[in-house]
Amino acid sequence: MSRHITSAISQSFGKFANKEFPTWFQKVVNSSYVKLMGLDMSEFHSPSTYKSLNALFTRKLREDRKYSLDSEAFISPCDSLISECGTLQEDYALQIKGMRYSSDELLGEHFSSDEKKSIHDGEFINFYLSPKDYHRYHIPTNLKVLRAVHIPGKLYPVNFPSLRKRLNLFIENERVVLMCENASGKKFYMVLVGALNVGVMQVAFEPKIKTNADAVTSSVYDYKDLYLNKGDDFGCFEMGSTIVILAQKGMLEFKELTGKNVKYGETIANNV
Template identity: 30%
Template sequence: MRKFFYRSFIELTNKRWTSFLLRRFVQSGISARFIPSYIKTFNINIAEFEKEAAAYPDLHSFFIRNLKEGMRSIEGAEGDVISPVDGMLADTGIVSKSLNMKVKGKDYSIEEMLGSSEKAEAYEGGQYMILYLSPADYHRIHSPLSGRVIDRWDLGRHSYPVNELGLKYGVRTLAKNFRSMTEVDHGTGRMCLVKVGAMFVNSIEYTHEGEKWEKGEEVGYFSFGSTVILLFEKGKFHLNEELKVPVKVKMGGLIGKISRN
């Protein structure tokens, strides 16, 4: 029964008109009044802000805020992989032969998520990593490695929550939500960076449209907290053994290494 009511509520509220109204509100000057309480509620570190909190004209501008220069450092050597976001590295594992990844006891289809059996098959036996961004986190996305963009595509319309309830009661949230994929050739293989939209605000904006990505440079942002999934081909990525998942990570922090064999 709880599952039924939860899904019914999401279906009723997660529509184009509700998303439109919420977007209008967070981009209005009225929403700026809520910034101080938002900071307090989520215990956000204002010392990292590029600007004073009062300088943001609305909640949307605050959500996509930049950090002061030097607040994040890019760790590791040339072949190392960094976290593309601030967030929780909530899960990692191996893509199964049936092209699934298991999250919170559920199997998620890589093929459904990517929208292509050909794309999915490239990651069979490879590593997946799931990073959740909370509403309190820095929402900008950076390149986890250096490489050449070989494809970009978007899928999905609505977005279910990607919090614990959303994963438990939602309808294949990570594979069904609005999502935007970027596939990158890093020299010895491919990586796919999947950006999954959050409830209500599906906006995933690119700030870098070029074909060349440099490790650590900004490539886009979420308009609200959401999820990033990284996919690596079999044998091409080695997880940082010091990470004990689940673990909070910062953008630029070392999460693994690309195999050059």
């Protein structure tokens, strides 16, 4: 598979975002971006302290947020808008109202039929991170990572106009799929979906994963004893994008969230 034009555009933007300009000019770039996108910087350092636009995109919280330590509390992994949330119909979830996608196709070819079927008729939730959002993502519950799969692809925008006009957008785009187990041994998947101008999707525990690079074939990483704790920072998007969570039936009891904004650390479901 040859690289798509959207990947080339995103790679070029990434070079600009990573460039460290003279201090005076970088301050202008950063402050202009903050004003243009309406960033709330109250939990972060001053925009002028970031040495590149990408450093501003991937900013860390000055202090971690408080969240429930109750094992049944499943927290939001990120700051985002919930574009859709609900129950899978066999392997079908909603990309947006009226447009479905197959979870089997989203997960790709490096999972067995039984592994894919483990989430049929389960729950799904789509988190859309806009360019103004905090771009880091965190672990939503104590878990064990079983496998990570990097699937190269296109980098179409994942905003609402694009979701409404392009069927199977999540499936066409580059993504990283994490197969996990919660503390009760129930399976769920976290899927990081790339988008236009998302130069990189970082996965802290697997530095071999290089997104929006030159890879044209999928890479698979299996783990035996990789445990992560609720709230752990495990990477970031460089610009806004989407996270999809697909969970085994009966694992999560979601609140009604479609169309609502959530914050990292907010309890969004009961973790059974």
